[in-house]
Amino acid sequence: MKNSLIQKYNVPGPRYTSYPTVPYWNENDFTYQLWIESLQKSFAESNQKDGISLYIHLPFCESMCTFCGCNKRITKNHDVENPYIEAVIKEWSLYCKLLNERPIIKEIHLGGGTPTFFSPKNLEDLINGIFSYADKAKEHEFSFEGHPNNTTYEHLQKLYKLGFRRVSYGVQDYSKKVQKAIHREQSFHNVAKVTFWAKEIGYTSISHDLIFGLPFQGVEDIIDTIEKTNSLQPDRLAFYSYAHVPWIKGNGQRGFNDENVPKDAEKRKLYEIGKQLLYKNEYYEIGMDHFALKSDHLYTAFKDGKLHRNFMGYSASKTQLMIGLGVSSISDSWYSFAQNVKTIEDYYQLLEWDKIPVVKGHILTEEDLIIRKHILNLMCNFETTWSEESDYFKEIPEILVQLKEMENDGLLTIENKKINVTEAGKPFVRNICMAFDLHLKRKAPETSLFSMTI
Template structure:
């Protein structure tokens, strides 16, 4: 049996621990969330600031590879009511906080943030800063669709303090693009990349996906060659998460047998990764690459790389407030998620309530396991040699780690492990060995995408 066949099992992506399916929702209350948020905010606002994730859910067309919460519409009269609602949610948080927040990070995600007009994005960001200050070394970023990101979008957001932009590329093959309903030319991607650099953005990122329907090795190598010709500062090169049982018909625009699997799929990644490494990209965390000059690389080298519901970030803030439908907030000791339905989101805000519908309060064990999983995802190593990182169940985890050591995926140190180069593609599996909640309650239905 190959390593792919052995370790390609359903598993979490670990943007949080505990993962969302294992949240103890019945023990969560909005008052507990507010208390936890206040405690973390008071302790960290003036030292490290806070992060904001703002979810902008609208898209004009459905991309069938996408697992995000979105609303498909061509009606742009939805923009103003949504921004009004997001700013009202922010006002509710600011009324709760004892002092003006210092914002270190903002990320606009979606959906399609550039569905919104530059004027409305200006209203949104200016509205945020009516009740907040920006940190001296802030990092503001947004996701742009190459087909509808205009020069005005880029200039407007730059003028508002944004210096990072991520463009979704996925794959340049026409056959693949047709299957995932995401048609865009290399010309469009090159155009917005050059515009961003001309305006002064310091970090341009391209998102690529392997494992898409009908995708071949030649497709991946062609996409990476075209990407390399533009030299984006960062590249996310990650596995397509096939979760049609969660997203319904949105991921049924093709048949399961149209997807590359197991060793074939892994070859797409390995050959693609080798091309990136040969072009001076450095592997950062799981499925991410960056040039030496990028802040992500510097954070990785200094041990400051962080991972949360926004993905990998260059620095950590203990408080991350999620605004907008389905967004998740994190106070470090608690998680809280907004209503996933737009109608329910609006309804709670109309009653002057935070639009939350579930969450989780982390216990001491959760906090320790969270540290280990963050260490593995961000630094490819972890240890349990002191009171803040030791937990009794480590003795039950070691047998699984020993099996992975035999397979060359990790090396043991003195009460520590180091993920090897061979093991980096399997880091999610290594994290799963530490996931006590997953070990205690094996899913009876499909919850997660495959790890490889």
């Protein structure tokens, strides 16, 4: 990739797990009642047809990883497990009281924090508690995030019996120097052990999360990490750009100096080297920052144009309604977003008062819904079209003028009311989406909000 293009387009920008992005939610026009109405509308439209998704946030970690921007609570006290599980089940029961029929759950994702901080028995109690109010869809996809250092055989076995078939392990990098800098020290042996356990038990999709651009990370570290990853043959993997945003994450990202973090062309070189090594081992690029073997259904969904993206990341199937449970979780009814309170104390207090702990949200306008569709198309399929009248909005000519320079740079093509992102343009897909982001255009951020796009 030409360094001049990196310098030209490497600007702060959203990752577009939603549109509008959270900083641009219109909280003034959002009310709890409007959220419930949109929830009920979406549930009525989708439950019997597609089922619904649940994201469950499990926030506890035993130690702080300095690359992480998730909402977490650091503690070694495992007495926190039972009260939190009970609170999540109560939150779910409050939602179910608002629905006119028994929910059918197609997707569950346990995120964190560290879901495997919780004991296998408590995770079993959580899932059984959820299904005391709901049924499983015939073709369901349940997944969880596991820490290689504390995921046990019993964790994997118990969750498999409960219907989980996908597990994602946070690896990041195998360099001891990098691991020490980000406070995430784990051996290749531990990662290999939990990967082979999952394969032995019967998990059909095992994922590894890797990060490029970490402090002290060099070319030799990326090569070593990718080669070790290839030796384990996970079905899919995420190869994320490290988001150095200390103004958001505070002291958690100050275990190293800014000059220790690779930037611009140096950082992008790490990605390009890693990507070529993955290509050599028959991994295919899926959407942004994701790769999969042909045998994985994420690849199939991408090829069939059925890839979906939401607050949980990329998914091989789409549900219209996703309910987020747990502290800081975000729900998506398609027509609106709603986020829970961010502190565990507030979360418990509201549930004690029998209140669903939503604190803010956004009701999508007609304009939002159209633009959201275009951004999803670009993020998932690297193309979008406005050949249908329902996909057109009046700012499109202005957007095409803005994208002309990117077309001249070989990043996309525009013809027959359609945009196609080229191979050279894939690393710049966030920039292309920004051209559609009318909220961002109408009000440029006054402070640092987003990580760099490249």
